Amino acid sequence: MPDLSASARPVITRKDVARLAGVSTAVVSYVVNGGPKNVAPATQERVRQAIATLGYRPNVTARALKMGSSRILGMVVPKISSPFFASLAKAVEQAAEEEGYAMLLGDSRDSLTVERRHLSNFADRQVDGVFLCSVLNHRPEVSELEGRGIRTVLLNFSEYPLEVDAIGPEFVDSSRRAVEHLAGHGHRDIALVQGFVTGNTLDGREFGWREALKGMGASEGRIFRCSFDRAGGYDAGRRFLALAERPTAVFITSDEQAVGFLRALHEAGLRVPEDVAVMSFDGSEESEFSWPPLSTVRQPIQQMAEAGVRAIIGTGRDEPPRTQVFDCELVLRRSCGCDT
Amino acid sequence: MPDLSASARPVITRKDVARLAGVSTAVVSYVVNGGPKNVAPATQERVRQAIATLGYRPNVTARALKMGSSRILGMVVPKISSPFFASLAKAVEQAAEEEGYAMLLGDSRDSLTVERRHLSNFADRQVDGVFLCSVLNHRPEVSELEGRGIRTVLLNFSEYPLEVDAIGPEFVDSSRRAVEHLAGHGHRDIALVQGFVTGNTLDGREFGWREALKGMGASEGRIFRCSFDRAGGYDAGRRFLALAERPTAVFITSDEQAVGFLRALHEAGLRVPEDVAVMSFDGSEESEFSWPPLSTVRQPIQQMAEAGVRAIIGTGRDEPPRTQVFDCELVLRRSCGCDT
DNA sequence: CGTTTTTGTTGACTCGAGTAGATCGCGCTG
């Protein structure tokens, strides 16, 4: 009648290993970590044996307490179900794992309150660094984190705040090139579908679009503001369709919005790119398989993620923060008029 | 010449609070945790004051070491950039956060090796539970985790392994209903686009499709096997198009694959649902904004996530594992022939 | 052969918090 065999879980500690190998606990540590003191080869072997037979695994929590480092990175995104942030999270996770770090993910659901909760939560959990993708260009949270000794990297920022580490795509010039490409297909009236940007900052994509229009001597273009998701793009599409005189091309600030926009066009029976040419931003997998395939500005997600991880774990506490900007690539598919 | 003001970070501990409030460290703990012993109201107030003025935050790592619980949940998905898993991760994260847990995310990139690495990594980090979305129905890993005292929940399994906690949609009957719905639109020849399932198990969706065909006295249907992503669906579509005599309707095992399949149909100039009717599985946001909008079987993601969190944190160690199956809902849009 | 240096090992303290067990002081009862 006794025992529940399965639940008997011995929990092997350093002490057990030391006892079995006939050495002190210090030596076990030295062997496991390869330092800071030498251990005679023969002893090392005995300890290794003991570790193997007992199946000892060092307690990461204890190490974290002693060392003051959890080897965990936190990442906060506004919406993980957005394909762009999902890809970014994946890339960050992979880069972090390669360095032996795990990644805590927090979805802030576009809410500043939730974002703050996650950040403070992460700080309490002593993460070694935080990746923050925020709609906001808020300094207060970040400096609070840094004050608590947590290196923070802003990803995908739309402004250039120089007092904190920041990594993002080169918005302005890439967007200008994208719009100029549309112009190259003969379009003169090119609208912008722009996601809401919090704060009174000017989004780089909008700026690039303006620059391109100015460069081609075109008149002021129309702007459709909407939320940064498929529903927003759809909504913008409906407003676009309601126009008496419609622009012949559209530059859209994300693939997700573009997909929604396309749906609206399809519903109305318009053809892309014949009736309306479309170019979007991000370069997610989604853009490749929509109909028609979207021409888009592809962000170098992997490079940005790797640079982010490097900025967090490979940077001394006293190095000044850096802003790193990455060039994007124009991916030309059907929706702009290429490849038909 | 001294100091670098910003990097002076005092690190307040329980001891500092105790000193300032003029009490012992034990009392501080009692106040912070509301127990296990009483503290006189006046003293409580003093301690609270001290906590506030010093800005004390309990060290979660230390607590985790002492309590043997990190209040962290792990989640392993094959691919976070799949909209379905992204939504699932979001729902789990939210449910976990409401209970005061954080979520470590691991992307296994469809690789069993990476999956194992994540699981063992999570185990070392003493997570309190793991959500595992695996293409495989592998027991060994799971029982190893359980052996280390980590409650594990299989999400989105396609078989019924009763020796471990499992949560998933009701695949068979939902799929049968979906296919029957297509039949209701007059289709007799209904193909299946099926993602690769590892192991020699029969996918519930395939089983439901077979059942429906049998029920309507139809002949054997065609099956297109492909990977579980947009590219796979596209590839299946190409093979579908190459057929001399094409089925008039298709049931596809995920929205992602359906999007790729649609692209292939569009490329060939086929109309949906007039030439080919399509019904898919999952119910992600993506399905709503594709063209045409996809009729799909919506999984109750939020309920499943909540049930999963409950299974992990609200379950005693010795309770037997349960398999929980959740009903899905048919979402009828344009692609099947409804709503035109 | 005696002394210095090197090498290997250990005991003991530390990180920050939870909590059992001992202690203190106060009020009530007989």
Add this chain to the structure above:
DNA sequence: CAGCGCGATCTACTCGAGTCAACAAAAACG
């Protein structure tokens, strides 16, 4: 007024691992 009970508080040990000062034994040097 002694004795008891009880609530409030403190002391001290614990979780598991990192690492330094101290020490012993062996190697190198004169």
